[in-house]
Amino acid sequence: MSVMIDVTNAQKTFTMHLQSGIELPVVRGVNFQVDAGECVVLSGPSGAGKSSILKMIFANYRCGGGRVDIRHQGTLIDIATAEPRQILNVRRSTIGYVSQFLRAVPRVATIDVVAEPLIANGVTRAEANDRAGRALHRLNIAERFWQLPPATFSGGEQQRVNIARGFISDLPILLLDEPTASLDAANRAVVVGLIAGTKRKGTAIVAIVHDDEVRRQIADRIIDVTGFTAAA
Numbered sequence: 001m002s003v004m005i006d007v008t009n010a011q012k013t014f015t016m017h018l019q020s021g022i023e024l025p026v027v028r029g030v031n032f033q034v035d036a037g038e039c040v041v042l043s044g045p046s047g048a049g050k051s052s053i054l055k056m057i058f059a060n061y062r063c064g065g066g067r068v069d070i071r072h073q074g075t076l077i078d079i080a081t082a083e084p085r086q087i088l089n090v091r092r093s094t095i096g097y098v099s100q101f102l103r104a105v106p107r108v109a110t111i112d113v114v115a116e117p118l119i120a121n122g123v124t125r126a127e128a129n130d131r132a133g134r135a136l137h138r139l140n141i142a143e144r145f146w147q148l149p150p151a152t153f154s155g156g157e158q159q160r161v162n163i164a165r166g167f168i169s170d171l172p173i174l175l176l177d178e179p180t181a182s183l184d185a186a187n188r189a190v191v192v193g194l195i196a197g198t199k200r201k202g203t204a205i206v207a208i209v210h211d212d213e214v215r216r217q218i219a220d221r222i223i224d225v226t227g228f229t230a231a232a
């Protein structure tokens with residue numbers, strides 16, 4: 001199995017510049033690897049640092065130390081020290097992040113929100129729309145909604161649009177932050193099926209999931225992040 005994510009001794013401390021520079025250590029000594037086709041679930045109580053670790057892997061948060069190696073086009077790249085342009089390349093073709101909430105450009109139709117990552121990777125508009133439609137259909141978003149912007153959709157509908165967009169590109173690494181939080185049982189099952197199919201294609205997944213049943217269904221390995229929680 002090839003290692004897709006290799007986190008070595010990573011740490012994160014927030015400096016609160018508006019509060020006299022108070023230092024807030026969150027995690028330290030973060031060490032784990034994720035192989036192709038494997039789903040690792042991060043567990044631990046609220047505030048333990050699960051989302052912070054996910055954001056360090058996506059380079060949304062800068063590591064205070066250590067390495068976060070990502071396999072990008074066959075080569076391991078330390079995303080913790082990568083240049084912004086390299087980070088954008090890695091995000092375009094290697095690593096996707098599905099947050100709990102949809103952040104879409106206002107007034108853009110749902111079908112275009114979902115198709116956009118494919119268009120950015122050079123897929124034709126016709127094929128991108130076709131694949132976006134199939135993804136929306138699978139996630140039970142009725143066709144009459146496809147031309148509407150998702151801003152007025154319910155929380156669960158927006159989350160499903162977000163999932164359709166996040167899974168559409170078949171990227172080699174996916175980070176999932178509570179992908180089923182607002183979903184009913186039927187749609188949770190759809191997402192579990194999507195994750196299983198994505199794993200079979202070799203995607204490495206790191207997920208945060210609070211639902212015990214979903215966690216049991218998707219996790220190959222559970223990492224308790226309290227082992228990395230930094231003492232204040």
Ligand SMILES: Nc1ncnc2c1ncn2[C@@H]1O[C@H](COP(=O)(O)OP(=O)(O)OP(=O)(O)O)[C@@H](O)[C@H]1O
Pocket residue numbers: 014024026044045046047048049050051052053
């Ligand atoms: N941008 C930030 N600025 C300052 N502190 C932050 C920031 N992001 C996270 N933290 C702090 O880091 C700690 C860990 O937060 P994080 O969101 O990673 O925890 P979590 O385990 O994902 O929690 P939850 O399950 O509640 O989402 C918290 O104490 C939080 O306040």
